[in-house]
Amino acid sequence: MRDILKMLVVLSAICSISGFALSYLKMITAIPIEEQVLTYVQGPAIQKVFSDVDNSPVADRKKFTLSDGRTITLFPAIKNGRLTGVAMENSGKGFGGDIGVMTAFNPHNDTLLGIGITTMKETPGIGTVIFEPRFTDQFSGKDLKNVAPKAQGGSFDAISGATVSSVGAISAVSNATKDYLELKPEILNTWK
Numbered sequence: 106m107r108d109i110l111k112m113l114v115v116l117s118a119i120c121s122i123s124g125f126a127l128s129y130l131k132m133i134t135a136i137p138i139e140e141q142v143l144t145y146v147q148g149p150a151i152q153k154v155f156s157d158v159d160n161s162p163v164a165d166r167k168k169f170t171l172s173d174g175r176t177i178t179l180f181p182a183i184k185n186g187r188l189t190g191v192a193m194e195n196s197g198k199g200f201g202g203d204i205g206v207m208t209a210f211n212p213h214n215d216t217l218l219g220i221g222i223t224t225m226k227e228t229p230g231i232g233t234v235i236f237e238p239r240f241t242d243q244f245s246g247k248d249l250k251n252v253a254p255k256a257q258g259g260s261f262d263a264i265s266g267a268t269v270s271s272v273g274a275i276s277a278v279s280n281a282t283k284d285y286l287e288l289k290p291e292i293l294n295t296w297k
Contacts, residue, residue, distance in 0.1 A: 147180075147194060150207035150221025153241075154192055155182040162192065167295060169288050177284055181296045182209070182218075188296040190218045193284060197276030200269040201226035204235070206277035210249075210285050212292055219245045220278055225270070232270035240264055240271060244278065249286065252279040 143163050151162050162180035170176050182190035192209040205224035210217060222236050234240060243261055253259025254275050261278075263271040285292075 146205075146223050147207060150194075150223045151180050151192055153221040154207060154209035154219040155180075155190060157184065158182040158189070159184050159186075169291055171284060171287060177288075179288070179292065180207075183296065188212060188293075191285070191292055191296070192218075193281050194223055195277045195281035195284065196224075197273040197278075197280060199225055199227050199273035200232050201228065204270065204273045204277055206274050206281065208244075208278050208281035208285075210282075212289060215249050215289075217244045217247045217249070217278070220274070222274065227267070227270045232267050234264055234267050235270050235274045240274070249282050252282045 148163055155162055160181065160183040162182055165183070166178050166180045168176050168178050177193055177195075180192040181188055182192070190209050190211050192207050194205055194207050196203040196205050198204070203224070204222065204227070207221040207223050208217065209219050220241055222241070225232070225235070227233050227235070240262075247260055251259045252261070252275070254261055254263045254272050256263065259275070261275050263275070
């Protein structure tokens with residue numbers, strides 16, 4: 106009986122120390138990980154959708170809370186002291202998992218400025234065609250009505266052979282559009 110109690114105490118101590126070490130490690134690596142994601146994942150997608158700005162959208166980013174409790178980061182584009190666009194990342198289901206898409210909006214006329222793919226695990230040569238301009242360029246200048254594939258009555262072409270991937274990317278844009286429309290009054294109050 107004594108051996109069992111001793112073993113339980115030792116195992117509890119080991120588990121407690123391990124749990125503390127893991128939570129501490131997560132805490133001290135959170136900021137460097139966020140900086141790496143901003144620099145190497147979100148940054149290039151933001152540069153793609155905001156080609157001509159006076160500010161650094163990454164440096165000027167702000168977090169907003171949606172009505173469902175989710176927190177989302179918005180990246181502003183400012184030209185000549187005026188807000189010309191905002192971008193946010195959202196995701197949709199692809200063939201290999203979630204597809205992250207940075208979607209940029211023009212808050213003055215409610216149109217899409219463009220998209221940039223941030224993360225995905227799609228099949229190389231098939232699903233990865235959603236990175237290509239023949240897919241991404243179709244989003245520039247489109248209004249926010251009917252953000253869906255043409256097969257579902259929307260405005261965007263899915264790519265034959267990569268239907269699941271392209272529909273997942275379009276779904277991410279649709280999700281971002283809903284979030285943008287909810288946050289638009291706050292966006293206009295934050296960046297004038």
